[in-house]
Amino acid sequence: xxxxxxxxxxxxxxxxxxxxxxxxxxxxxxxxxxxxxxxxxxxxxxxxxxxxxxxxxxxxxxxxxxxxxxxxxxxxxxxxxxxxxxxxxxxxxxxxxxxxxxxxxxxxxxxxxxxxxxxxxxxxxxxxxxxxxxxxxxxxxxxxxxxxxxxxxxxxxxxxxxxxxxxxxxxxxxxxxxxxxxxxxxxxxxxxxxxxxxxxxxxxxxxxxxxxxxxxxxxxxxxxxxxxxxxxxxxxxxxxxxxxxxxxxxxxxxxxxxxxxxxxxxxxxxxxxxxxxxxxxxxxxxxxxxxxxxxx
Numbered sequence: 476x477x478x479x480x481x482x483x484x485x486x487x488x489x490x491x492x493x494x495x496x497x498x499x500x501x502x503x504x505x506x507x508x509x510x511x512x513x514x515x516x517x518x519x520x521x522x523x524x525x526x527x528x529x530x531x532x533x534x535x536x537x538x539x540x541x542x543x544x545x546x547x548x549x550x551x552x553x554x555x556x557x558x559x560x561x562x563x564x565x566x567x568x569x570x571x572x573x574x575x576x577x578x579x580x581x582x583x584x585x586x587x588x589x590x591x592x593x594x595x596x597x598x599x600x601x602x603x604x605x606x607x608x609x610x611x612x613x614x615x616x617x618x619x620x621x622x623x624x625x626x627x628x629x630x631x632x633x634x635x636x637x638x639x640x641x642x643x644x645x646x647x648x649x650x651x652x653x654x655x656x657x658x659x660x661x662x663x664x665x666x667x668x669x670x671x672x673x674x675x676x677x678x679x680x681x682x683x684x685x686x687x688x689x690x691x692x693x694x695x696x697x698x699x700x701x702x703x704x705x706x707x708x709x710x711x712x713x714x715x716x717x718x719x720x721x722x723x724x725x726x727x728x729x730x731x732x733x734x735x736x737x738x739x740x741x742x743x744x745x746x747x748x749x750x751x752x753x754x755x756x757x758x759x760x761x762x763x764x765x766x767x768x769x770x771x
Contacts (some may be wrong), residue, residue, distance in 0.1 A: 478524040482511050486522050489515060499546065506545045510594035529589055530598040536605055536613035542597055544620035547576035549641050549685070551624045552614040554704075556582040556604060558735045562628040565732070566591055572728070573637035578618055580610055608701030611681075615691050624685040627704075627736060630654070634728025640685045643723060650690040650720035651712070653679030654727045658770065665761040666753075668709065675768045676724045678712035683729055686715075694718040698755065703748035704736055710756050716766045 478486075489504035508515050514527040533539050544550045551569050555562045562579070566588075569577055577596040581588055582604045592598055601610070611625055622644050624637075640652045656679040657668040668678055681704055694714045701707035712722055737745065760766070 478511075478513050482508055482513055482524060485511070486515050486524055490522060493517075503546060506543075506594045529592060530585065530600050532600040532602060534602050536601065536609050539599060539601075539613045539617050542578050542599060542614070542618045544576035544578075544618055545595060547574075547595065547620055549622040549624065549637060549644075550576040550578050550618045550620040551626055551637075552578045552580070552618060553626055553628045554580050554582070554607060554610045554614075555588065555628050556736075558628070558739070559586045559588055561732060561735065563587060563591060565628050565631050566596070568632040570596075572632040573635050575624075575637045576618075576620055578614060580614055582610075606699065606702040607704040608697040608707050609699045611707075612696040612699065615686075615688055615696050618688065621688060622685060623688045623691070624683060625681050625708075626683050627681055627734065629732045629734040629736070630682045631730050631732055632728065633730055636683070636727040636729055639725065639727065643725065644685060644687060647687075648721065649675075649723040650715055650718075651679055651684065651686040652723045652725055653685065654683040654725065654729050655680045656712070656722065656724040659767055661764070665757060671724075671771055673724055673726050674771060676712075676722050677716065677767050678709045679722050679724065681708040682731065683727065684708060684711075690715070690718075690720060694720065698752070700755070701748075701752050703740075703745065703752065705745065705749040706752035706756065710752060710759075713756065713760045713766065716768070717760070717763070721768070 485504050485508050489501050492500040505515060509527055512527055513524045516523045579588060579598045581598055582601050585598055585600055615623060643652050656676040657670040659665055659677045660667045660669050697707050697711045
């Protein structure tokens with residue numbers, strides 16, 4: 476497939492930007508070329524335009540390569556395993572309300588999600604489900620933006636949730652900011668959490684969990700043993716706090732649609748894996764009150 480003249484014009488403009496060492500513009504033009512379905516390959520004699528694969532496919536999370544966030548400081552990242560129409564609605568809500576990169580890690584056939592790729596939206600196709608924690612860590616390792624939001628596909632934007640979160644994260648007072656969270660309940664021996672509303676918290680939930688990417692990796696990310704998401708976010712939160720990180724719960728313009736990951740998962744599997752995740756929390760952290768946030 477040969478590239479149309481409009482794409483060659485972008486490629487020539489990119490060559491000029493590179494010659495002028497205007498690398499920000501060069502990157503922007505490269506993304507615009509990619510959005511037209513081509514990749515530009517630089518050579519000694521100029522450039523070559525090649526048809527671009529719309530998305531990469533991997534068998535293992537270990538094989539995943541860089542997920543380019545372009546000019547954006549923050550990327551909304553979602554793990555999608557079925558229920559594509561609902562994921563599309565969530566994807567569109569992000570695009571309608573916020574200026575950020577979007578990365579989808581899709582398990583199995585990507586289906587209609589492919590139709591929604593553009594210059595700021597990327598898709599990584601994983602042929603096999605290797606577990607929620609391992610997938611979340613693959614996103615943290617390979618997304619190129621400074622900040623990442625691990626977000627459930629059931630969470631919808633009703634307004635700009637990115638700008639206030641990014642503003643808070645850039646202050647560096649908190650390593651992570653989220654929408655829902657709470658304090659560990661000390662009265663029942665760490666077996667539950669209490670939602671106290673906006674403010675500093677012990678744990679954040681993965682409905683919307685924004686984090687400084689390097690801080691998340693330094694704290695060793697999510698547990699690869701977490702096959703299921705539930706309570707894996709609590710364990711990760713406590714790891715961040717154990718690494719001297721502070722967590723902030725904020726009131727954000729978000730809403731919850733049907734949470735397929737909970738309601739449409741086999742109850743026996745859901746309960747078993749949730750218990751396994753929480754048992755690790757109790758074993759590793761119970762009694763370590765020094766890592767918790769101030770009580771309120």
